[in-house]
Amino acid sequence: MQDGPLQHLIKTLSGLPGLGNRSARRIALHMLAHKNQTMLPLADLLKRTAEEIRTCSICGNLDMPDPCNICQDARRSKTQICVVAQVSDLWAIERTSAYKGQYHVLGGLLSALDGIGPDQLNLTGLIARTADPDITEVILALSATVDGQSTAHYIADHINRPQLEVTHLAHGVPVGGELDYLDDGTITTALRSRKKST
Amino acid sequence: MQDGPLQHLIKTLSGLPGLGNRSARRIALHMLAHKNQTMLPLADLLKRTAEEIRTCSICGNLDMPDPCNICQDARRSKTQICVVAQVSDLWAIERTSAYKGQYHVLGGLLSALDGIGPDQLNLTGLIARTADPDITEVILALSATVDGQSTAHYIADHINRPQLEVTHLAHGVPVGGELDYLDDGTITTALRSRKKST
Numbered sequence: 001m002q003d004g005p006l007q008h009l010i011k012t013l014s015g016l017p018g019l020g021n022r023s024a025r026r027i028a029l030h031m032l033a034h035k036n037q038t039m040l041p042l043a044d045l046l047k048r049t050a051e052e053i054r055t056c057s058i059c060g061n062l063d064m065p066d067p068c069n070i071c072q073d074a075r076r077s078k079t080q081i082c083v084v085a086q087v088s089d090l091w092a093i094e095r096t097s098a099y100k101g102q103y104h105v106l107g108g109l110l111s112a113l114d115g116i117g118p119d120q121l122n123l124t125g126l127i128a129r130t131a132d133p134d135i136t137e138v139i140l141a142l143s144a145t146v147d148g149q150s151t152a153h154y155i156a157d158h159i160n161r162p163q164l165e166v167t168h169l170a171h172g173v174p175v176g177g178e179l180d181y182l183d184d185g186t187i188t189t190a191l192r193s194r195k196k197s198t
Numbered sequence: 199m200q201d202g203p204l205q206h207l208i209k210t211l212s213g214l215p216g217l218g219n220r221s222a223r224r225i226a227l228h229m230l231a232h233k234n235q236t237m238l239p240l241a242d243l244l245k246r247t248a249e250e251i252r253t254c255s256i257c258g259n260l261d262m263p264d265p266c267n268i269c270q271d272a273r274r275s276k277t278q279i280c281v282v283a284q285v286s287d288l289w290a291i292e293r294t295s296a297y298k299g300q301y302h303v304l305g306g307l308l309s310a311l312d313g314i315g316p317d318q319l320n321l322t323g324l325i326a327r328t329a330d331p332d333i334t335e336v337i338l339a340l341s342a343t344v345d346g347q348s349t350a351h352y353i354a355d356h357i358n359r360p361q362l363e364v365t366h367l368a369h370g371v372p373v374g375g376e377l378d379y380l381d382d383g384t385i386t387t388a389l390r391s392r393k394k395s396t
Binding site: 018 | 245
């Protein structure tokens with residue numbers, strides 16, 4: 001194999017998350033077999049996305065307008081902010097249609113191991129937003145991991161204001177989850193937070 | 199999520215081999231976080247590859263010049279043709295540096311189940327090439343599957359010419375393979391084709 005654009009393409013593809021050399025080669029060959037249906041449209045879409053999608057200056061979401069469509073939506077409640085680590089978490093919550101408030105994307109979690117401190121996250125923006133007296137609740141929708149919990153504690157410590165409720169997602173048995181496959185920590189938490197059956 | 203270029207990008211990515219919705223979302227977000235290092239260079243590479251890489255009119259390999267660099271290489275033997283199903287198989291053989299002859303890429307295998315007949319493959323080109331009296335050996339480097347073997351039989355039947363040797367890759371225990379994990383067919387073949395230890 002010579003050192004042409006195809007080899008560069010395979011190398012770039014293999015650097016994407018979840019892809020290795022073999023899957024990158026497979027994708028490159030698939031696209032070469034479908035130049036007009038896949039390869040050229042994808043090149044165009046990548047360029048358009050890079051140009052048109054920007055980070056919302058209020059909440060950190062990715063969208064075409066700035067402020068994003070969620071921040072601009074007059075039908076959404078302005079009293080709640082749901083704090084998530086990544087845009088993919090925001091998308092996961094939006095897919096449920098169970099939440100109609102505002103969001104705040106941190107861009108990651110505090111992590112002593114990975115050397116991520118408060119300055120690397122979009123935390124000052126969050127603290128400034130929660131100072132608004134209209135905000136009555138901050139929902140911390142962070143992972144139930146060490147990093148997620150330490151980030152939640154940091155935020156709860158820094159947005160101390162009376163009349164501001166700080167909540168977090170309920171822990172327990174996932175809907176559809178089998179008890180036998182769950183870890184002890186989840187079962188213990190689910191038992192302690194048990195609710196009256198109605 | 200609105201129906202913007204980001205959603206189209208995720209949809210296009212999720213149609214690539216080996217990628218689903220979740221991995222496509224992950225890749226799209228990764229690229230948006232690295233617009234200048236990954237997203238724009240990838241768009242450019244896709245466009246360049248689609249424009250510059252063509253199928254070799256002699257052997258079916260993918261390369262910038264036509265005939266491809268392998269067909270043009272004066273140092274490679276002109277007496278052997280190695281028949282492979284896909285360009286990825288050609289690459290796999292080239293990585294070994296164990297073969298210095300010509301190639302012929304069929305573009306697939308005969309398959310009754312998938313409805314792929316001789317007309318869908320690059321077979322007439324192969325039969326024409328093997329009529330050249332300079333060619334003394336055709337190596338069938340096809341998978342040891344039903345489709346691979348029926349394609350091999352079809353080719354062997356159609357390139358009948360005295361002085362033309364038709365060979366296939368040896369079957370046996372993969373180098374580094376453990377006997378305990380091999381199927382019975384492979385072990386039987388390896389036993390029957392056993393060789394004198396030197």
